[in-house]
Amino acid sequence: MNGSNGEDLVHEIAMVVPKRVQREGGGEEEEGGNCVEVLVDELNKRGLAIDRVVGLTDEFLKVAAPRETLGSAAAELQIRKPTRVGIDLPFEMDGAEAFLTQPDGSLFSWFERFRCYQHLIYGIVNNCSSDITLRLSGREFRWAVGESLVRRLESEGVIKQVFPLHDELKRKELLRTWAFDWLDFTHQPIDQIYSYFGAKIGVYFSFLGMYTRWMIFPAVVGFIVQMVDFGYLQFLVLPIFFISIILWAALLLQFWKRKNAALLARWHINHTIGPSQGYKFLGMEWSSLPCPKELIKKLGNEKTREKEAYQRYEWFAYFKRFRNDVIVILSIICLQLPFELAYAHLYEVITSDILKFVLTVIYLLIIEYFNRFGGKISVKLINREINENAEYRANSLIYKVFGLYFMQTYIGIFYHVLLHRNFKTLRQVLIQRLIISQVFWTLMDGSLPYLKYSYRKYRVRKKKKKETGSSMGKIQFNSRVEKEYLKPAYSASIGAELEDGLFDDFLELALQFGMIMMFACAFPLAFVIATVNNVMGIRTKALKLLVTLRRPVPRAAATIGAWLNICQFLIVMSICTNSALLVCLYDREGKWKIEPGLAAILLIEHILLLLKFGLSRLVPEEPAWVRASRVKNVTQAQDMYSKQLLRTISGEISSVKKKSE
Incomplete structure (x- = not known):
């Protein structure tokens, strides 16, 4: 893919520009300073290979870069890469053979290549001594000295979009070995996924595959507990099931840490904060901070002034984050909590099962809109925070938005458990929530992108017919790049500023994990439903990424980030909620007496909390071979x-x- 070893160049980036204007007498318009022609010339000067494709309404510039061009860009960016002696060093083209290659044999990862493409494309500046006049269809505008050409053309609307292109050979290979491979329902070519989509998507699907494989155990046990009548032993079976599920979840997350460490070692990724995730201090990027002597000189010779500056920055940042968290919490309590309790009360009052189902559907649609609105408000709040890097900003957004979803997903269920203690209604609510939510997310994953794509194709065909005045039949799209341009981007429902589409995929997974864990004793069969959904989800999400969406922009990530902390929190919550469920089962009269059975439940709760935190000491987070390699x-x-x-x-x-x- 890098053009090394005699491989053919692969066009990985596309730029959308207006079509060339046709003269009245035939032929294309040729005028000096045509901005598209200037852009193509400048891209060629940067060592990039350009393929021009004319679509129905736009023209597309497909961009490819030879290995030497990418290597020069990587050297200019000072991209640090692991070497064969185990040290990360800034890349140099002369010593390319000393650097480790990717799992697919290429020199650069997809994330590194994308950074190089951005540097090459947006690094085209006017190095002349005066401004250059650019023209397009009678319009004129100036390209100032030192200004980026691509950014100038984007601001003028000449370049409509710059987006990654699918590699057809690798895309079809992934369709065969991943999306359409049903023989092993949890098998995934993780290394190929990482090489094609980047580390963030690779880590997500690795976690999803491991989570789905581990779900087989609680699904089988839950099926037996739900379907088999153990008679008077039922009160003993449920606590045993509860204990096994908590230990299973704690071990799952601990062994995931080991797997995550092994993946990073295999992909040659160091879990460090790079310059692109720069810290900010006193308005400067951390990566561009001066050395300590210069910093001390700038702040003054007194150490107290230096210390005060750091403390002022630290506490001001904490205050802003705390203020925004309070705003979100108060909004949940004052606005969302009454709405959730009203729904729970109506559900309890209504007697018709059909009306209950309709009420649940309407409720889920309304809260989905509320949550997306709340997510966009959270993005605006985070933009006013002082976060150390992009990863911290994304994690802050995840915690805030998950707080909204946590409230709307579980507060009504807590209402049924603690106030009414109606287990029949509770099981109905769980079944409806699981089924409706899984259907909703499946439709969102598959149908919505396809509908957007179909609508955009319809608009382009309609526009083409209007321009040509043709009454011919269906207009066909002849170029693959134009079809990709019309496909939706892989973006988050709350906006693409801080997160991509993985935000919604992780959110779906976390909400499912909380649902099946926190109410395991009330509905053990939920693990079976979740397992079937995850098996289907692996393939549907693969098809979504490979067929119905554009190739995602790669993002740097070494772990699943804040979602791991959320899962840890949900395990602690599940210990509390399942203990409350068992108490309700044992104490049917509602007198809350500390009898032997209830005392045993309280003892189990405390033991499980200790075991949950103790397992992190018993199971190392890194495999021995990873530690040995790091020490070496x-x-x-x-x-x-x-x-x-x-x-x-x-x-x-x-x-x-x-x-x-």
């Missing part, structure tokens, strides 16, 4: 730097002696 790399780095330091010191001493002589 650190040792090699220390040896190399020590030898280099000794040579430098020896050279300086020798030069001083020669001067003295």
Whole structure:
């Protein structure tokens, strides 16, 4: 894909520009300074290969880069890559063979290539001594000295979009080995997914596959507990099921950490914060901060002034985040909580099952709109925060939006459990929520992108017929790049500013995990429904990414981030909620007496909380081979730097002696 080893160039980026205007007498309009022609010339000068494709209403510039061009861009960006001696060093084209390759054999990952493409495309600036006049269809505008050409053309509406293109060969291979491979229902070519989509999507599907495989155990046990009548032993079976489920969930997350560490080692990704995720301090990017001596000189010679500046920045950032969290919490309590309790009360009062189902559908549609609106408000609040890097900003958004969804998903169920203690109604609510929510997310994943794509194709055909005045039959799209342009982007429902479409996929998974865990004792069969849904979800999400959506913009990620903390929180909540469910089952009269059975439940709760936190000590977060490899790399780095330091010191001493002589 990098054009190495004699491979054919693959066009990975597309730029959408207006079609060339046709003369009245035939032929294309040719005028000096045509901005599209200037753009093509400048892209060629940067070493990029351009393929021009004319669509129905627009023209597309397909961009490819040889390995040498990407290597030069990587060197200019000082992209740090792991070497064969275990040290991460800034890339240099002359020493390319010393750097480790990707799992697919390419020199650069998709994320690194995309960064290089951005640098090459947006790095075209006017280096002349004066402004350049650009023209397009009678319009004129100036390209100022030192200004980016692409950004100028984007502001003028000449470049409509710049987006990644699918690689047809690799896309079809992934369709065969991933989307259409049903023989092993949890098998996924994770290395290929990482190479094609990047680390963030690769980590997500690795977690989804592991979670689905591990779900087989609680699904089988839950099916037996739900369907088999154990008679008087039922009160003993449920606590055992409860204990096993909590231990299963805690082990799942702990072993996921081990798998995550192994993936990062295999993909040569160091879990560190890079320059692109720069910290901000006093208005400066952390990566561009001066050395300590210069910083002290800037702030003053007194250490107290330096300390005060750091403390002021730290506490002001905490205050802003705390203020925004309070706003979200108060909004939930004052606005959403009454709405949730009103729904729960109506559901309890209504006697018809059909009306209950209709009420649940209407309720879910309304709260989906409320949550998306709340998510957009959260984005605006986060933009006013002082977060250390882009990852912290994204995590802050995840916590706020999940708080909204957590309230709307579970508060009505808590109402049935704690106030009415109606287990029959509780099971009905759980079944309806699981089925309706899974159907909703499936329709959102598959149908909505396809409907958007179909509508956009209809609009383009209608516009083409209107321009040509043709009354011919159906107009066909001859170019693949135009079809990809009309496909929806992989974006989050709350906006693409901080998160991509994985936000919604992770949110769906977290809500499902909370639903099946927190009410496991009331409805053990929920694990079966969740397992079937996840097996289907792996393939439908693969088809969505490969067929109905554009190729996503790669994002840097080493873990599942805040979602792991949310899952840990849900396990703790499930210990509390399932203990409350068991108490309700044992204490049918509602007197809350501490009898032997109730005392045993309280004891189980405390033991499970201790075990949940103790398992993190029993199960190491890194496999032994990953730790050994890391230690080996650190040792090699220390040896190399020590030898280099000794040579430098020896050279300086020798030069001083020669001067003295």
